[in-house]
Amino acid sequence: MRRPLLAGNWKMYKTAAETAAFFEKFRPLVERSDHCDIVICPPFPNLAAAVEAARGSRIEIGGQDLFWEREGAYTGEVSGPMLAAIGCRWVIIGHSERRQYFGETDGTVLKKTIAALEAGLNPIVCVGERLEEREAGQTEEVLRAQYRDGLSGLSAEQLRRVTIAYEPVWAIGTGRTATPEVAAEAHRFLREQVAAQHGREAAASLRILYGGSVKPDNIRGLMAQPEIDGALVGGASLDPVSFAAIVNF
Numbered sequence: 001m002r003r004p005l006l007a008g009n010w011k012m013y014k015t016a017a018e019t020a021a022f023f024e025k026f027r028p029l030v031e032r033s034d035h036c037d038i039v040i041c042p043p044f045p046n047l048a049a050a051v052e053a054a055r056g057s058r059i060e061i062g063g064q065d066l067f068w069e070r071e072g073a074y075t076g077e078v079s080g081p082m083l084a085a086i087g088c089r090w091v092i093i094g095h096s097e098r099r100q101y102f103g104e105t106d107g108t109v110l111k112k113t114i115a116a117l118e119a120g121l122n123p124i125v126c127v128g129e130r131l132e133e134r135e136a137g138q139t140e141e142v143l144r145a146q147y148r149d150g151l152s153g154l155s156a157e158q159l160r161r162v163t164i165a166y167e168p169v170w171a172i173g174t175g176r177t178a179t180p181e182v183a184a185e186a187h188r189f190l191r192e193q194v195a196a197q198h199g200r201e202a203a204a205s206l207r208i209l210y211g212g213s214v215k216p217d218n219i220r221g222l223m224a225q226p227e228i229d230g231a232l233v234g235g236a237s238l239d240p241v242s243f244a245a246i247v248n249f
Helices: 016-030 044-054 080-086 096-102 106-118 131-135 139-150 180-198 200-205 219-223 240-247
Strands: 005-009 037-041 059-063 090-093 122-127 163-166 207-210 230-233
Touching: 005 090, 005 207, 005 240, 016 044, 016 059, 016 240, 037 090, 044 059, 044 080, 080 106, 090 106, 106 122, 106 139, 122 139, 131 139, 139 180, 163 180, 180 200, 180 207, 180 219, 219 230, 230 240
Parallel strands: 005 037, 005 230, 037 059, 059 090, 090 122, 122 163, 163 207, 207 230
Antiparallel strands: none
């Protein structure tokens, strides 16, 4: 049985003080939520505050990105060992916004995923199609290519530590949400890609999250689908009451 994972991606929101205030309200709301794993990924400047605020709780902290080298002359970048040293356990890789605005490719996703694993981090690797690709009937073609070029280079042992997040780009921040059935269909297809490469057992143990305008009023329907193992939550994770309602689905 795959353990649910609810992860909050704060994107470019909140200061360190606002981070501490969030946890003060959020922690009591999830202190008995032992049915799932809880991860929050704040902006880099707030990681230390988040790690401290989550100390002694079930909540784990992650970064929103990393660079594939351990160190070097890469102005503005952050490495896996740096994230691990500050107390992170997780890192998001290949988010659609990184792909859209910052030139992320499936090739760099693979390099970053390997770097995360080498640093002892658990990668949440994002895949998903754009609106025009879905309307053209290319969803499976896009997901197949993203898996092939971004994840198939991993060994079965490496893949065991990876979580995939399916985020249909057309449903992120738009208020449009893929129906639970549509999301489950994509998750099933991704699991088939893993099964074809590493076998049914590896596919059955892989956690696949849904990310696309997840809110308290749709999380229960999504989580009722056996193929959906949790959610990567954007805007709704910024409010402690809202995110707690999602965690406690």
